[in-house]
Every structure is written in structure tokens, then in C-alpha cells.
Amino acid sequence: MSSLRYLLTVVILISLVSCGFNSSFYHPDETEVKTPVSAESQYVHYESDSVHVLHYLPESPKASILMLHGNAGNLSGWSEVADLFYLAGYEVYILDYPGFGNSSGKPKHQAVYAATDAVAHHFNQSAQHDKRLLMGFSLGGNLAVKVATDHPDYFNAMALEGAFDNHVNAARQSIPRPFRFLANLFVKNHIKGEELIQQWNKPLLVIHSKDDRTCPYEMGVSLHQNAASKNKSLWSIEGPHLSGISKYFETYMLKIENLIDNNQD
DSSP states (O other): OOHHHHHHHHHHHHHHHHHTTHHHHOEEOOSOOOOOTTOEEEEEEETTEEEEEEEEOOSSOSOEEEEEOOSEEOHHHHHHHHHHHHHTTOEEEEEOOTTSTTOOSOOOHHHHHHHHHHHHHHHHHHOSOSOEEEEEETHHHHHHHHHHHHOGGGOSEEEEESOOSOHHHHHHTTSOGGGTHHHHHHOOOSOOHHHHGGGOOSOEEEEEETTOSSSOHHHHHHHHHHOOOSSEEEEEEOSSTTOHHHHSHHHHHHHHHHHHTTOOO
16 A cells, blocks of 8 residues: 555544544534524524524414534525525525534534424424425435334424435445545444335425535435335436526426325326
8 A cells, every 4th residue: 555545544534533533414504593584583492502494474374493503604605595495485494514504502403403303393383384404415314214213203204415325325425435444344334224214104205416426316316215205206317416496496396286286197
């Protein structure tokens, strides 16, 4: 083995063991988030910290959505996605994970799930509509599978876009190909989505691009195939990671509406 390859191997090993790969899973924007005009800021407490939630409530919502965003940015950008659903008539709750935006704490796996779980409880107690959808993007999709199967009574349906199936497979994508086997040795599968989703028997929409290089298309296929639901759909799209709404807006909204009404194509 050349000295350069050996050095690279050592760096990867140290990274995997010392930080549990948190730095590869979470890329928080710590910039303060200003509350959009159409939303209300709420703070949900979990453990010794609090998580920032934006709540959008139209006059007569046609359904309520809990939205879990991806592993980068914060609500300053992700609020634009929530706002699209608000303008379409949906009540929306969307949170920033620990260390993102106005949320306190650090972005580590256990803290992220604890915060998300606390917001799910808040959503269940506060949402205004009986029709309730859990929606997850990328890392948020992996989280959504855990939340949904932990609290199946909180939601009527689930939609996942560009979700990864488990932490090991997601970590493999950020490691040079010759060293991807290291993910199997040192990364813990905190949420095994492809296994947990076998417990989900309610309506499910999986949206995944065949061009996705961040979370390969096969991950979406795996989640769809393993889901217990008899009312499930895999919508295969084209384009970069998480480009579904921007590229197929009208069809996207129609599919979400059909999912909530249990009338998928």
C-alpha cells in the first residue's frame, strides 16, 4: 500500500471511530432564522434543549403535515418548501434539528431523534386536521420511518423523497470507493429503515430520482419493496437529489393529495 493510501485509510478510520460519522451526516447552518410572515415560531423542549418549529396554519387546512428536512441548511431555506404546501392549503409543522438555526443542542444521532420525537408528540397534540401526513426528505426520510413506526397512530400516511435506507449505506456514499467497506466496520445503523418500514402498513409514497448520487435510487427501491403497506407507490423521477418539487411541482402536489386521500395512482 502506498504511503498516501495508508494515510488516507488512517484519516478515515480516525474520523469514523472518533465522531461516529456525525460530521458526515449533519451539515447545520447555525445562522439565526427569522420567522416568515406566513408562519409562527414555536419552541418544543426535549431533554435539556429546545427545538425550533415553524407552524403554518391556513384558515381551513385540508390536511396537516409534519415535515422533516434534510441534513443541511436550516429553516431559512427549508421554510420555502413548507410555504409551498401552506399556499396549497396544508397545515405544516417543520423543525430544525439540534444545532441548526435557532435550535439548541448538538447535531448527534440520539439528540436529533429525541428532538424529532418530541416534535412528533407536539404535532399529535396540536395539529388541526384529522388527516395527517409525515413527510421526510433525505436524512429526514430515514428519521420519518423511525418516527412513523414508533408512533403509527400519529399519522395516516407517509411520503419520503430521496431517503436513505440506513446509516451504513449512507456513509458509504461519502467514502472513496476502495474504502467503502470501512463503513460496515465502524458505522452504526442507528435507524435501519429497510427493516423498520416492514411495520408500516398505511399509505406510502416513495419519491426517488434515478439520477440521485447522494442517496442512490436503489435506496428508495429498497424502502418501497420492504414496506408492509398494500397501498404504496414508488414514483421514479429524474434530476438531482431532492429536486422533485422544483422539477415536477404540479404532479408532486397531486400525488401528495392523492396519498392523503388514500387514492394513489
